[in-house]
Amino acid sequence: MPVFERSVLIDAPVEEVFRFHEQPDALTLLSPAFPRVRLISRTGTGIEQNSRLELSIGPFDWVALHTGYTRNRRFEDHQEAGPFDQWIHRHDFESVGDRTRLTDRIEYLLPGGPFINLFFGWIVNLGLRNMFRHRHKVTRRLCEKHE
Numbered sequence: 001m002p003v004f005e006r007s008v009l010i011d012a013p014v015e016e017v018f019r020f021h022e023q024p025d026a027l028t029l030l031s032p033a034f035p036r037v038r039l040i041s042r043t044g045t046g047i048e049q050n051s052r053l054e055l056s057i058g059p060f061d062w063v064a065l066h067t068g069y070t071r072n073r074r075f076e077d078h079q080e081a082g083p084f085d086q087w088i089h090r091h092d093f094e095s096v097g098d099r100t101r102l103t104d105r106i107e108y109l110l111p112g113g114p115f116i117n118l119f120f121g122w123i124v125n126l127g128l129r130n131m132f133r134h135r136h137k138v139t140r141r142l143c144e145k146h147e
Contacts, residue, residue, distance in 0.1 A: 007103040008136035012143040085109040
């Protein structure tokens with residue numbers, strides 16, 4: 001299964017970075033202008049276990065279920081419906097002194113089997129690299145204190 005992983009070091013305590021991700025509008029703040037992400041509905045309280053999001057992402061409808069949650073350590077979501085055969089996104093938060101290492105890890109399968117994943121996975125990774133460059137930049141900007 002293809003895996004994408006990207007980490008960033010944020011000059012803020014882990015509690016603050018995690019709290020930012022718990023905000024109801026965090027996904028909107030973190031989403032780049034393209035592809036447009038629109039929240040259709042939400043059940044639950046945000047990123048906690050069993051919370052469910054229905055989204056429109058570009059031309060795709062996407063349903064994600066949060067399946068794991070440990071405050072200030074990790075939350076995880078799985079695609080219930082959407083463009084991938086499988087999608088698991090784990091968000092890990094690690095305290096590094098007064099800073100936080102945020103790591104996003106995505107395991108995915110494209111529809112069409114192993115050859116499709118082999119030949120087209122690089123396109124998904126390129127899109128994910130660009131998206132998480134943006135998300136991590138926004139997270140740093142909104143969580144770090146600038147004097």
